[in-house]
Amino acid sequence: AGLMISGDGTKLYFKRQKSSMPYELFGCDADGKNVKQVTNINTARLKDVDMNETETFWSKGADGKQVQSILIKPPFFDKSKKYPMIFLIHGGPQGHWADDFHYRWNIQLFASDGYVVVAPNPRGSTGYGQKFVDEISGDWGGKVYTDLMNAYDEALKKFSFIDGKNTFAAGASYGGYMINWIAGHTDRFNALVSHAGVFNIESMYGTTEELWFPEWEFKGAPWQNRKMYEKWSPHRYIHNCKTPVLVVHGANDFRVTEDQAFQLFTSLQRLGVPSKFLYFPDETHWVAKPQNSRLWWKTVFEWYQKFTKRENL
Numbered sequence: 519a520g521l522m523i524s525g526d527g528t529k530l531y532f533k534r535q536k537s538s539m540p541y542e543l544f545g546c547d548a549d550g551k552n553v554k555q556v557t558n559i560n561t562a563r564l565k566d567v568d569m570n571e572t573e574t575f576w577s578k579g580a581d582g583k584q585v586q587s588i589l590i591k592p593p594f595f596d597k598s599k600k601y602p603m604i605f606l607i608h609g610g611p612q613g614h615w616a617d618d619f620h621y622r623w624n625i626q627l628f629a630s631d632g633y634v635v636v637a638p639n640p641r642g643s644t645g646y647g648q649k650f651v652d653e654i655s656g657d658w659g660g661k662v663y664t665d666l667m668n669a670y671d672e673a674l675k676k677f678s679f680i681d682g683k684n685t686f687a688a689g690a691s692y693g694g695y696m697i698n699w700i701a702g703h704t705d706r707f708n709a710l711v712s713h714a715g716v717f718n719i720e721s722m723y724g725t726t727e728e729l730w731f732p733e734w735e736f737k738g739a740p741w742q743n744r745k746m747y748e749k750w751s752p753h754r755y756i757h758n759c760k761t762p763v764l765v766v767h768g769a770n771d772f773r774v775t776e777d778q779a780f781q782l783f784t785s786l787q788r789l790g791v792p793s794k795f796l797y798f799p800d801e802t803h804w805v806a807k808p809q810n811s812r813l814w815w816k817t818v819f820e821w822y823q824k825f826t827k828r829e830n831l
Contacts, residue, residue, distance in 0.1 A: 523548075531556065537590065537626050538569040540619045568593035569626050572617040577672035579640060579665035583650070587638040587669045588615050589677070590629045602684035602826060604633045605670055605707070609691030611642035611654050611662070621811075622804055623690065631819050634680050636673045640665030642692075655735050658692075658750040659699045666696065670706060683708075686822045690714050691774060691803065695752065698782060701763055702755030709792075709825040711818055713766040714774050714803050717782040719751040727772040756785045762792035764821040766814065768801030794821065 522531045528548055534555075535541040543557040570591040579585035592601055606628065608615050615625070615637035629635045639646070641662040642654030654662050674682045687707045689697040694715020701710060716722050720740045723732045733739060740747045748754060763786055767779035779795065786793035796817050798810055805814045 535619045536617045537572050537619055537624075539564070570595060570629070572625075575672070575676060577638075577665075577669045579668055580661035583641075583665070585638060585640055585665045585669055586646075587636055587673065588617070588625070589673070590625050590635040590637075591679075592629045592632045592634060595679075597679055599679060600681040601632060601634045601679055602686065602822070603673065603680045604628050604635050604822070605666075605673075605685060605687040606635060606637040607666065607687065607689030607693035607696045608637070608639070608643070609689070609693045610644075611658070611692035611695075612644055612651055613692075614639045614643040614645050622806075627815065628688075631822075633686075633822075634677070636669065636680075638666055638669040640669065656737055656746060658695065658735065659703075659752075660750075663696070663699065663703070667704065667706070684826050686710070686825075688713070688818065692716070694774070697763070698752035698756070699750075701759040701761055702752055703758065705760050707761055708827070709762040709764070709822055711764045711766065711821065712779075712782065714768065714771055715778065715782070716752070716774055717756075717778045717785075718753040719747050721781070722774060722778055723747075725775040725777060753781060753785065756782070757789065759786065759789060759791050762821075762825055764794050764796065764818065766796045766798075766805075766817075768798040768803065768805065770800070770802045773803045792825075 520533045529545055530548060531543060531545045533541045534544045540560045542555055542559060544553060545556045546553040573589045574586055575589060576584050576586055625635050625637055642651060644651055674680055685707050686709050687697060687700060688711035690713035694712045697710050697712040698715050698717050719736065723740055726732065736746050737743045765779050765783045767776050769776055783793060783795045798805060801810055805811050
């Protein structure tokens with residue numbers, strides 16, 4: 519990123535980062551050889567932090583398509599032990615998990631509390647061809663759900679260090695939608711975290727600032743394609759939910775407005791499903807303020823700990 523050429527044209531300089539390293543400046547010869555790290559801005563901060571590099575595995579998704587997942591092991595990993603798992607679902611839905619470092623949904627930070635992290639790139643993910651991306655539109659709970667659940671099942675089958683009796687899931691935006699969909703469709707997980715998630719597709723249509731988006735994803739307005747809006751709306755299946763859900767939303771979220779969280783939380787409460795609402799009156803679609811972020815992480819980990827089966831660890 520940010521490629522620069524030296525004055526004499528013999529050197530290239532660029533930013534590089536990965537999940538275990540925030541951005542540093544690197545340099546190399548103009549032909550790409552002799553790559554060297556130039557800055558060490560974060561070296562002192564990271565010297566006492568144990569982070570494992572990203573790994574990947576593949577599973578068979580809907581229609582036999584191969585689906586890639588990223589895996590991160592927790593600090594001080596011991597292959598003879600069993601660890602609880604956090605299953606992460608990315609937003610977009612046209613997006614992807616990658617080997618990168620950032621300050622919101624940091625996959626290393628999810629792993630830091632002693633979890634194996636599995637972050638799949640199912641249907642709708644970018645980087646696997648346009649057809650793979652397009653196959654989520656109009657099919658929000660379809661092939662992508664199969665892709666995700668198959669990746670989950672494959673992870674438990676493939677990695678003996680994952681404790682299948684202690685698995686958790688989290689997602690934001692479209693990822694939150696999928697958490698809400700999962701809540702009504704499977705009991706695989708001990709507990710869920712739904713952040714800024716779509717719950718009622720039709721009412722979301724009437725409040726989002728990004729109106730083109732539901733019209734693109736669901737092939738028109740609700741009155742033009744009502745069956746699709748009904749088919750893929752998690753609120754129509756929430757009565758099946760048995761899994762505890764932590765609901766998180768920001769008051770200034772105009773992409774997926776706060777009413778989605780209120781509807782979800784009200785439903786869970788009336789159904790008697792263990793649930794909690796973390797509400798940020800000063801945040802948008804993202805939790806960006808440092809102290810709010812600390813509260814977010816503390817609340818998420820406490821939620822998972824509450825539903826961890828201790829005898830299996």
